[in-house]
Amino acid sequence: MSITVSSIAAAVARANAAMEPLEQVLNDADAKLGDGDTGGMLARVIGKMAKVDLASVADPGAALSQLAKAATLATGSSLGTLFATGLLAAGREAKGRETIGVGDLSGLVATARDAMIARGGAALGDKTVLDSLDAVAEALKEAETPEQAASAAAKAASDALDAFRSRPNRIGRARMFGDQTIGIDDPGMLAIKELTAALAG
Amino acid sequence: MKKLMNKPSDFVDEMLDGLVAANPSLALSGETGRVVHRATPIRKGKVGVVSGGGSGHLPLFTGYVGEGLLDSCSIGNVFEGPTVGSCMEAIRLADGGKGVLRLYGNYGGDRMNFDMAGEMLEDEGIRTTTVLGNDDVASAGPTERQKRRGVAGIIYAYKTAGALAEAGADLDAVTAIAKKTVDRTRTIGVALSPCQVPGSDKPSFTLGENEIEMGMGIHGEPGIWRDTLREADTIADEMIDRLLADKPEGPGTRASILVNSLGATPLEELFILYRRARAKLEAARIAIVRPLVGHYATSMEMAGASISLCFVDDEIEALLAAPAYCPFWTVTA
Numbered sequence: 001m002s003i004t005v006s007s008i009a010a011a012v013a014r015a016n017a018a019m020e021p022l023e024q025v026l027n028d029a030d031a032k033l034g035d036g037d038t039g040g041m042l043a044r045v046i047g048k049m050a051k052v053d054l055a056s057v058a059d060p061g062a063a064l065s066q067l068a069k070a071a072t073l074a075t076g077s078s079l080g081t082l083f084a085t086g087l088l089a090a091g092r093e094a095k096g097r098e099t100i101g102v103g104d105l106s107g108l109v110a111t112a113r114d115a116m117i118a119r120g121g122a123a124l125g126d127k128t129v130l131d132s133l134d135a136v137a138e139a140l141k142e143a144e145t146p147e148q149a150a151s152a153a154a155k156a157a158s159d160a161l162d163a164f165r166s167r168p169n170r171i172g173r174a175r176m177f178g179d180q181t182i183g184i185d186d187p188g189m190l191a192i193k194e195l196t197a198a199l200a201g
Numbered sequence: 202m203k204k205l206m207n208k209p210s211d212f213v214d215e216m217l218d219g220l221v222a223a224n225p226s227l228a229l230s231g232e233t234g235r236v237v238h239r240a241t242p243i244r245k246g247k248v249g250v251v252s253g254g255g256s257g258h259l260p261l262f263t264g265y266v267g268e269g270l271l272d273s274c275s276i277g278n279v280f281e282g283p284t285v286g287s288c289m290e291a292i293r294l295a296d297g298g299k300g301v302l303r304l305y306g307n308y309g310g311d312r313m314n315f316d317m318a319g320e321m322l323e324d325e326g327i328r329t330t331t332v333l334g335n336d337d338v339a340s341a342g343p344t345e346r347q348k349r350r351g352v353a354g355i356i357y358a359y360k361t362a363g364a365l366a367e368a369g370a371d372l373d374a375v376t377a378i379a380k381k382t383v384d385r386t387r388t389i390g391v392a393l394s395p396c397q398v399p400g401s402d403k404p405s406f407t408l409g410e411n412e413i414e415m416g417m418g419i420h421g422e423p424g425i426w427r428d429t430l431r432e433a434d435t436i437a438d439e440m441i442d443r444l445l446a447d448k449p450e451g452p453g454t455r456a457s458i459l460v461n462s463l464g465a466t467p468l469e470e471l472f473i474l475y476r477r478a479r480a481k482l483e484a485a486r487i488a489i490v491r492p493l494v495g496h497y498a499t500s501m502e503m504a505g506a507s508i509s510l511c512f513v514d515d516e517i518e519a520l521l522a523a524p525a526y527c528p529f530w531t532v533t534a
Binding site for chain 2: 035076080081119
C-alpha cells in the first residue's frame, strides 16, 4: 500500500471538511494565549490548499510542494508559514518518486519537523506543534498500512497533547504568559491532534 | 478607541486602495493584493530593494516605495507579517535581473516569511540577499545587537541602499551599504499612550493616565522603565544619552537625526524634543546633518516619539543627499 497524489488530495479534502467545526475550537484555545486567530488562520490555509487542482501533478512530492505554495498565499502567521515550510521540505524529499510507501511516512514527517525547527528556531520540548510532529514521526515507524499509520498518528498526537498540558510554553507569544500556560493546551498541538483524528476517523 | 473605518477585516485593503489612488507613483498588485510597487516597472540591470512588514506603521513600510528608495514592499495585516506569497511577489517585482536586497525589520515572523520566499525563488533564478534593521537599542544589550528589533531607523538604510541601487551599483555593494547604514543607526522610543488593532476590543497594552514607558517597541513590546510623565527636556536628554552610550565604532562626529512621532504625538511636541536633542548633540560635539522631524514610522494612534541617530561617514552622507522621491520623503538635488 502506498500514498498517491489522489490519496493526498483526499486527505486535504478531509482536513478541510474537519476545519469547519474546528475553527472556533482552535480560535478559543488560542484566545487564552494569543490573539485568537489560530482556527481562522488554519481554515484559510487548508481551504486554499483544498482549492489546488492536483489532477495533473506528476507525483506525491510535487503535490506536497504545490500545497505548500498555496499555503504561503493564505497567511503571514508564524504557524502558517511553519506549516508550509514542513510541506515544502517533505515535498522536496519525496520529489521524483512515483509513490510514497507507508514506510517512508515517518521519515517525511521527521524531515518536515526538522525544517520547521530550522525555520522557526523553536526546539523540541518548547510545547509547540513540533512536539506533536516528533511524536507522530516516532509512532509512524511501526505502521505498515495506511490505516495503521493514520490511527498511530492520531494516537501519538493526542498523547503528546496530554503529555505537554502540564508543561509551560517556552517560545512565541505564549511564552510571555510563562507558568500561566501550564494546564492550557497549545493551540498548534491541539490542531495536530484534531486534524490527525479527522484523517484517521 | 474611535477609528475611521468600515469593516475591520477590510481595513488594510481599503487603506492600500486609498494609498495608491492618492499617489500615482505607486501601484498595487499580486495575487495576494498586498504588494505595493513603483508604477513604472524596474529598470533592467538595476538591483532591486524590497521591504515588507505589518500594516499600522505608515509611512513605514509601503510609503517608502519610490525613486531612490524601495522598489516594492509586501504588506501584512495590522501588526502581522506579510505572507510568504506576497514576499515572493514583491521580490519578483523588484527583480531587474541583477538580484534583490531584502531589507526589513528584525522580527521572527517577517524573517521566516522572507527567508522562505527567497528559498522558493531560488528555483526561478532570482538572487537575493538580506539585511535586517535592528536599530532599537532598548530591545537588547549592545553585545546582542543581532537580537534587536528594527524600528524607525531602517529608513536610513532604505535611503542609502536605494540611492546606490539607483546609481547602478551591484547587489553586493547595495547589500554592503545597507548593512553599514544599519550598523551605524540607533533608535530609542518613548510611549505615552497605547494603540488598538482594528477589530480588537481592547488596546494592545495599557499605560496609566500619567505614565510613560521608555524604550517601548512599536507593537507595545516592553521597554526599559515605566514611570510618571516628566518634562520634554528630561525625556530628550535621557533618549540622547542612551543613544550616545550605544554609539557605534568608527566615524562619530556627524549624525543625521530623526525625531519621529509614533502616531498621535503632534509635530509641535516633536520640535520641542528636537530643539533639546540638537543642543545635547552639539554639546557632545556631534554635528547634525539632514535632520528629519515628522511622522516616519508609527504605531497606529500610539502617542509618543522615537529618536534615531545615523552616524554618517562621507559615503552615507552623500547617499542621504542623493535625489529621492516617495509620497512621504522627498530629497531634491
